[in-house]
Amino acid sequence: MKRKPDLVESIIESNSQKEENHHGKRMRFHVEIPTSLTTTLDTPQGNASETPNDIDVDTFSSLSPDSLFDEAFTFPSSFPASPPLHLHPDEKVQIALRTAPPIPGLFFDPSVRLSEDLAEELAGYCMGRYFNDDDGKRRVNQVMLFERAPVDQETVTEDAVSCGSGSGCPTSTGLPPPLLALLDKISDLIRPPLLSSKTHELLFPSFALYTGTGRSEQVPRSGHSATSTSRIETHSKQTKQARQAILNLYAPGEGISPHVDLLRRFGDGIIGVSLCGGCVMRFERIREERVEEVAERASWQSRSDSPSSSVDSVFLSNSNVHELYLPPNSIIVLSGEARYKWTHGIERRTGDWVSYGDEVNVGDGEGLPQATPNDSNLGVKVEWIPRTTRLSITFRWLLPGADIVGGDTSDCEQ
Ligand SMILES: O=C(O)CCC(=O)C(=O)O
Numbered sequence: 001m002k003r004k005p006d007l008v009e010s011i012i013e014s015n016s017q018k019e020e021n022h023h024g025k026r027m028r029f030h031v032e033i034p035t036s037l038t039t040t041l042d043t044p045q046g047n048a049s050e051t052p053n054d055i056d057v058d059t060f061s062s063l064s065p066d067s068l069f070d071e072a073f074t075f076p077s078s079f080p081a082s083p084p085l086h087l088h089p090d091e092k093v094q095i096a097l098r099t100a101p102p103i104p105g106l107f108f109d110p111s112v113r114l115s116e117d118l119a120e121e122l123a124g125y126c127m128g129r130y131f132n133d134d135d136g137k138r139r140v141n142q143v144m145l146f147e148r149a150p151v152d153q154e155t156v157t158e159d160a161v162s163c164g165s166g167s168g169c170p171t172s173t174g175l176p177p178p179l180l181a182l183l184d185k186i187s188d189l190i191r192p193p194l195l196s197s198k199t200h201e202l203l204f205p206s207f208a209l210y211t212g213t214g215r216s217e218q219v220p221r222s223g224h225s226a227t228s229t230s231r232i233e234t235h236s237k238q239t240k241q242a243r244q245a246i247l248n249l250y251a252p253g254e255g256i257s258p259h260v261d262l263l264r265r266f267g268d269g270i271i272g273v274s275l276c277g278g279c280v281m282r283f284e285r286i287r288e289e290r291v292e293e294v295a296e297r298a299s300w301q302s303r304s305d306s307p308s309s310s311v312d313s314v315f316l317s318n319s320n321v322h323e324l325y326l327p328p329n330s331i332i333v334l335s336g337e338a339r340y341k342w343t344h345g346i347e348r349r350t351g352d353w354v355s356y357g358d359e360v361n362v363g364d365g366e367g368l369p370q371a372t373p374n375d376s377n378l379g380v381k382v383e384w385i386p387r388t389t390r391l392s393i394t395f396r397w398l399l400p401g402a403d404i405v406g407g408d409t410s411d412c413e414q
């Protein structure tokens with residue numbers, strides 16, 4: 001498929017030793033950065049309009065903490081589609097919930113789903129545009145798209161507003177229309193009272209229109225209602241926000257290490273969408289006394305040689321663990337404590353044990369619910385859900401400066 005002219009595409013091929021994964025296979029990684037900047041960001045180390053060829057490849061390498069895959073991107077030839085046969089009938093398995101575990105700041109409602117049509121359309125778009133080459137072969141497993149927000153711009157034109165959407169930033173550019181439409185849809189689906197107004201506002205900040213009459217009104221998420229003579233102003237806080245969308249493609253057996261999303265790169269309020277297949281996401285509370293340490297670690301490790309910014313188990317509280325099944329087309333939101341004090345990750349498995357029907361009510365309420373597959377005496381019904389290819393789309397706010405690679409010393413080990 002042809003690329004849009006206003007987007008620069010970079011297929012960054014690894015060529016250094018550390019970008020070779022465990023299996024000696026090469027990973028390729030794909031970044032799209034909008035070039036249609038409204039402002040040029042001059043920094044001592046370069047400017048934001050440099051082409052991806054100029055960008056420090058390590059920052060985006062598939063083994064950097066921004067990219068938490070540390071497995072080969074090869075499709076295993078034979079993954080079982082059924083539960084592991086070696087499982088003894090008495091062996092305990094971890095059972096994932098189907099409804100949100102009690103983690104403050106985690107929003108998940110299994111009944112909130114994108115329509116099949118929209119999900120199919122989106123997945124088709126992403127696969128065709130970003131993941132498959134002209135022969136239909138998969139060439140990458142992760143793509144990052146960056147929105148570009150104008151900087152130091154207090155006043156915006158109506159034209160700019162008319163480009164706005166639930167992306168929450170009327171003048172930003174860069175995310176492709178299907179992803180902006182997806183944000184609009186999500187904003188609608190998780191509208192208060194389902195999601196708290198505070199979190200909804202965090203994810204989809206509204207902005208005020210000050211018309212000539214001095215009346216302020218909410219801008220509809222798509223389009224605008226101001227007259228052509230109106231003067232439109234936005235608050236600088238809002239005009240400076242831009243999102244990153246990260247697209248992750250998982251084959252069965254692949255996962256993502258437990259991690260906290262980079263603190264110096266991304267703000268609060270993370271939206272995750274599961275497409276095609278589902279999977280279980282595991283959450284672990286970081287020990288209270290280690291939260292600061294993990295925060296520092298996650299911030300400073302962004303240029304580390306370590307395969308990922310996964311959080312070492314020593315930082316985790318063993319008793320506060322939850323697994324949640326994310327079905328296809330579902331939406332999850334992490335904010336506050338869920339974003340900062342809990343790790344999230346996806347175990348490398350070929351399938352997941354998931355509670356069947358009603359809530360599982362086993363265990364002591366502290367640890368992960370466990371049961372044997374046929375634990376009928378506990379009233380637990382579990383099912384083994386084989387993994388299929390899963391495509392996730394994660395939206396995060398870029399913190400100021402996070403769109404400039406190499407422009408912030410906290411991202412450099414120099
Ligand atoms: O695939 C997912 O749903 C999670 C992705 C993720 O956690 C990340 O990219 O930081």
Ligand SMILES: [Fe+2]
Nearest residue numbers: 259260261344
């Ligand atoms: Fe993450």
